[in-house]
Amino acid sequence: MRPLTIFYIIVFYVIAQLFWWATLLIAFNPIRKWMIVGEGVVFLSLMAFGAYTLHKAFNREKKMNDQKKNFLLSVTHELKSPLASIKLYLQTIIKRDLDVETQRNFIRKSLLDIERLDDMVENMLLASKIENNSYSFPKESFNFSDLVEKVVGRLQIHVCSKDALVTHIQPDIYVTGDKFSLGAVVTNLIENAVKYSSGCDPIHVSVEKIESGKVSFKVADLGMGIPDEEKPKVFNRFYRVGSEETRKTKGTGLGLFIVKQVLDYHQAQIKVKDNKPKGTIFEVLLG
Template identity: 65%
Template sequence: MHKSLVIFYGLILYALAELIWWGVLLVKVQPERKAMIMGEGAVFLILFFTGAYFLQKTLKRERKLHEQQKNFLLSVTHELKSPLASIKLYLQTILKRDLDKSQTRTFLNNSLKDIERLDDLVENMLIATRIENHSYSFPKEKFNFSELVEKVAGRLQIHSCSTQIIKTNVDRDIYITGDKFALTLVVSNLIENAVKYSPPCEEISAGLYQKEGEILFTVADKGIGIRDEEKLRIFEKFYRVGSEDTRKTKGTGLGLYIVKQVLDKHQAQIRVKNNRPTGSIFEVSFSTYGN
C-alpha cells in the first residue's frame, strides 16, 4: 500500500508538470489566447486536484482497512491460542496428577468456560459476516431476559481471581421479545468488553431493570475509559480504542460492532457514559411496547 501511494503521488507530480509545460508552450505559440488557456488550465487543475483528493482518501481508507484486517487476524490468533493453551494445561494437569474429585471438577469447569469463550469468538465472527451480507434474519421470540443476563455473567466470571469481579443487580422475570441468540451476544460482548478494559479482578457491574416504559440493561466498569472523540467510532467494524501500535488489550474489534447492529434490529438504543471517577458505562434501552 505504501508503494502504491508513492506511485500515486509521483503520477500527480508528473501530470502537473506536463500540464504546466504544455500550457507554457501554448501561450508562446498563441499569446493572444493566453487568458483562455489559463482559464481552461485552472478549471482542469481544479477538477484534477479534486479527483486526486478523493482518490487519496480512498487509498488511505483502503490502507487503514488493510491494517485493521491484519490486526484483526493477529488478534483472532491470540484469542484462539489463549483459551486453547489454558484448556491444554488443565487437561494435562488432570492426566498427570492425582487430583481429588473437587479439584478435577474445578479444572473441568474452567476448561468448559474456556471452550464457551472460544464458542463466543466463533459465533461473533459468523454473525458479523452474516449481518454484513444481510443473510441473518433475526428470528424473535419471547424469553426471560433476567435469566439470560445472570447466566452470561456467571459464565464470564474470571476463574483466575478469587474474588467476585462481576456484580449483578438484576430484577427478576423481565421478559423481552427478540432474537435470543443475538441478544446473548450483546450481553456477553458488553460484559466481556468491560472485563478486558478493567484492571485484574476489578469489579464489573451489570444491571437489568424496568423504568418508565423501558427495559434498561447497563454494564459499568472501572477501566481506562473512552475519550469523547472515540465514543462516536467504537461501534465501527474492527475499530478498537487506543493506538494499534501501543494497545495491550486483547480483542478483535467485532464485539461492539455486533452489539450496535443487533440493537438496531431490535429498535433499541445504546449510550456510552463516563463512570466516575474512572471507567465507562454502557446503557442499553429497550421499549417495553411490544414486549
C-alpha cells in the same frame, strides 16, 4: 514501488505537461490567454480533488488492512492461549496420578477455556453473517431479565470474586427481538467491562423499565475509561482504543461492532458515558 507513489509521479507529470502545453498555446495564440488559463485552473482543480479523494481512499484501505492484520494476530493469540491451557490440563490428568477432586478442578478449568473459545467463534460467525446479510434475526417475546441473569451467572466465573459483578435487575421484563443476538449484546458488553477493569473493581449490571416505557440495560465499570474522541469509533469493526494499555488487553475488536449492528437492527439505542470517579457506562435502550 508503492501504488500511491506511482500515482503522484503520474499526477506531477500530467501537471508539468499541462503547464508546458499551456505555455505553448498562449505563445501561439495570446488572444485566448485567459480562456486557456481558466480551463487550466478547472483541470487542475479536478485533478487536485481526484488526487485528494484517492489519497484518502488509499489511507482508509491501508488502515483497514492494518486492522485486519491486528485482528488475525489477536484471533491467533485468543485461540492459542486457551488451547494450550486445555492441552496442559488434559496431559496433566493423563500423566499424573491425581486425586478425583484435582481432576475435576482441571476439567472445570478446561471447560471454562472451551466456553471462551465457543464465545469467540460465535462472535466471528455472527459478525460474518451480519456483514453478508445472511442472518435473519428471528423475533420472539422473551424474558430479558432472565437472559441477563443467566449471562451474568455464566460470566461470574471470569471475575476475581462473587462480589465483582453487582446486579440490579428488575424481574420479568420482556422484550421482543432476536434472543440469540441480544444475548450476544449482553455477553459482549459485560465481557468488555470485565476485560478492561482492573483488580476486583465492581462492575454494575442493571435492567429496568424507565418512564419512557423503554427497557434500560446498563453495564458500568471502573476501568480505564474511553476518551471522548474515541467514543464514536469504538463500534467500528476491528477497532480498538488507541492507548498502549488497551492494546495489551486481549480482544479481537469485534464485540462492540456486533453490539452496534444488532442494536441497529432492533432500532435500539446505545449510549457511551463516563462513569464516576472513573470508567465507562454503556447503556442500551430497547423499545
